[in-house]
Amino acid sequence: MIDATPIVRLSGLRLDRGSRTILDGIDLEVPRGSVVAVLGPSGCGKSTLLSALTGELEPAAGSVEVLGAPLPRGKRALLERRKSIGVLLQGNGLLTDLTAAENVALPLRAHTRLPDPVIRRLVEMKLHAVGLRAAADLYPRELSGGMARRVALARALALDPPLMLYDEPLTGLDPIASGVIMSLIARLNASLGLTSIIVSHHVHETLPVADRALVIANGRIAFSGTPQQLQASDDPLIRQFLDGEPDGPIPFDTAARAMEAA
Numbered sequence: 001m002i003d004a005t006p007i008v009r010l011s012g013l014r015l016d017r018g019s020r021t022i023l024d025g026i027d028l029e030v031p032r033g034s035v036v037a038v039l040g041p042s043g044c045g046k047s048t049l050l051s052a053l054t055g056e057l058e059p060a061a062g063s064v065e066v067l068g069a070p071l072p073r074g075k076r077a078l079l080e081r082r083k084s085i086g087v088l089l090q091g092n093g094l095l096t097d098l099t100a101a102e103n104v105a106l107p108l109r110a111h112t113r114l115p116d117p118v119i120r121r122l123v124e125m126k127l128h129a130v131g132l133r134a135a136a137d138l139y140p141r142e143l144s145g146g147m148a149r150r151v152a153l154a155r156a157l158a159l160d161p162p163l164m165l166y167d168e169p170l171t172g173l174d175p176i177a178s179g180v181i182m183s184l185i186a187r188l189n190a191s192l193g194l195t196s197i198i199v200s201h202h203v204h205e206t207l208p209v210a211d212r213a214l215v216i217a218n219g220r221i222a223f224s225g226t227p228q229q230l231q232a233s234d235d236p237l238i239r240q241f242l243d244g245e246p247d248g249p250i251p252f253d254t255a256a257r258a259m260e261a262a
């Protein structure tokens with residue numbers, strides 16, 4: 001039977017950093033199997049939203065439900081839930097003194113008691129899924145930026161999480177590597193039956209793989225709809241963001257604006 005409950009449900013969410021409110025009044029439902037692009041100018045709070053989804057940041061108000069239940073507050077229960085959430089962080093986070101295969105094996109060694117041959121086989125499968133089986137014994141310094149990102153992706157997938165969160169997956173990549181990563185994200189989402197939330201300011205690279213797009217600006221969700229509806233929007237704020245105009249309803253420096261408001 002198809003599970004129709006949203007994999008992520010945010011209701012009346014407010015997120016603060018210190019005494020500053022970064023996001024407020026966030027309501028969102030992410031259907032299972034979808035690819036959602038979370039877009040917005042630098043400093044608008046995209047990564048802050050991801051921190052709430054992983055439980056790293058507690059809401060100042062409202063609720064965060066992931067995989068059909070509120071995120072637990074207790075450390076141990078939260079760690080358990082986080083095994084179901086794969087996260088690809090901006091900096092890859094690969095350990096430089098471990099090979100690609102050893103990096104991918106880390107979550108399996110930390111969170112399972114599987115015997116070594118099984119771990120080796122699973123690692124091989126994950127590296128194969130990102131097209132890098134041949135790179136298993138290479139160290140991060142021997143990998144291109146795009147290859148390192150794919151190894152980090154294989155590691156994020158190690159525990160077979162149903163939900164994947166991507167924080168700026170294209171940062172530092174050239175256009176060809178960016179295309180490879182984006183199509184890989186879409187392909188894995190479909191073939192492994194995942195749900196993916198991609199935080200990015202790379203609008204033109206991200207929209208083609210997304211079923212749904214959100215734009216965050218001025219502390220709230222300024223747009224929610226299909227990529228086609230987004231492209232067709234005549235809202236001045238959305239147009240300013242899509243067309244990269246410096247002047248308009250989004251202040252040039254959103255961080256400075258938030259500081260002034262504090």
Ligand SMILES: Nc1ncnc2c1ncn2[C@@H]1O[C@H](COP(=O)(O)OP(=O)(O)OP(=O)(O)O)[C@@H](O)[C@H]1O
Nearest residue numbers: 017022041042043044045046047048049201255258
């Ligand atoms: N740990 C933190 N402590 C205090 N303030 C923070 C922290 N992390 C982020 N902020 C502030 O919260 C605001 C939103 O930051 P966030 O990183 O969520 O934005 P973003 O949209 O992801 O930006 P970017 O696209 O540049 O990564 C910024 O003004 C930032 O300075």
